[in-house]
Amino acid sequence: MGVAQAERVLKSRWRTASLAAGWAFPGDWPLREVDDVCAAMLDTADPDEALVRLGRARAEAGAGLDETLLDLAALHAVLDGDHGMVSPNIDALPARMLRLTASGWADVLTEEANDRGAEDPLTGLATRGYLRTRLAELYRETPTPDDHYALVLVGLDLTRATGWSRVVAMTLLSDVLRVVFDGGETLATVGPSVAAVLTRRDAALGRRISNLRVLAADRLAVDPHVRPTGPAKVWSEHLPATHHDVCALIAALAR
Template identity: 45%
Template sequence: MANRFPAVLTTSSELSREWRSRSSDYGWAFPSDWHVPAVDAVCDAIVAEADVWAPAERLGRSRAGAGVSLAEALVDVDGLAAIAPPRYTDPLRRAVSLGWADRITAPPSTVADPLTGLATPEYLQVRLGEVYRAAEVDAEPISSQWALVVLRLDLTRCGGWLRTLPMILVADGLRRVFDGGESLALLGDSVAVVLCRRTDVLARRARLLCSMVSDQIDRDPQVCIPAPSVWIETLPLNYRSALDLIAELGR
């Protein structure tokens, strides 16, 4: 039988790189959001031949918070299990599953992200529910009244504080351009959205947002990332589909 834990993977970072490569091969949707601190904790535990349960639970909670389905989270973990000692396979899957379930069923503790001040995905879900109910009363298609302006950053090469700083700049730009009571939300560590009314100047405001954030990024010597992607997303016909949409956007 082939060695499931090759001797060349002697450090946590080497194990993480191999795991990430396998996850990409297995079809992880957005490579830029794969790495989270819990990944390092899981790899540290395996390399040290320690108990993996607590860090794997953290990983499950992190994946759920980012909108990753349980099935996708487990496929990702299977990529790690393929190169880790066999005794870790079952604890990894069970702990990630429990952590994922805990995060999904836990009530939101706040309505705003503490660093950016942008609303949480949970708040946006509530706000969308209100908007869809109002559109139903008005008997008007939701897509003709409301839209999402989406901004996504490529943070693939950033780590630690350098993943947080760009989104603080994004939050400042959002508040400058959309200052009329629109709902501004953070969907992930690289995605922010605005729930706003469709108007004749919406496309112009989206372009202004892109330009303003790009300028802030260019002027900050600590931030070296590509210009943001900004687009207007049409809301689907029903609320359930809208929830699926924001979960996907947050990936």
């Protein structure tokens, strides 16, 4: 089999595995960077740059980090398996493949910072300033917001991580928050290692906090460089009596 044919076969099997794993829009999957990665994987050349470019291209096309990594897991499963059915598994990804692709993906979000005045450029969550504004609205609406709302916090230990892994850890955490709290809650960054959810108090809140703790542990376990930032600390704070007090609380949590 010639080189060009081998690349076409790899691309076809990768696409099939990715679509079977849940890639949502088949027409968006083919990219020039996909071809570059196939060529690099079948060559003796270093595939690092091709993986970074793939991560960037996926982010620019609007793919989330989870979707991007699942697609990468499909490639790894094809490369690692025989010619039968394969089962993509993000947890089985080599740390270097995950790190390079996620780093490329995160770079795009950083570059879009100027277009996201109310959003944190790395995580896509609301900024601390937006959270304070949202809380001000609640305190104007009711004198006792704690009767109806809670502030759920989740924090990581970034002192045990460096460079790209700090970014990836918080990005993975933001994806987990969107999965668990998908009902219009305010999701925000509070500090470099802390994120917050302003959510209604209801019968499902305890279950959601438990789900957040479990899912965060699963996501952080995929890479040995990211894993030391966990386990994620998850807890709930009561809203103080005044807006001034809640802003002081947020400021303290941000340190």
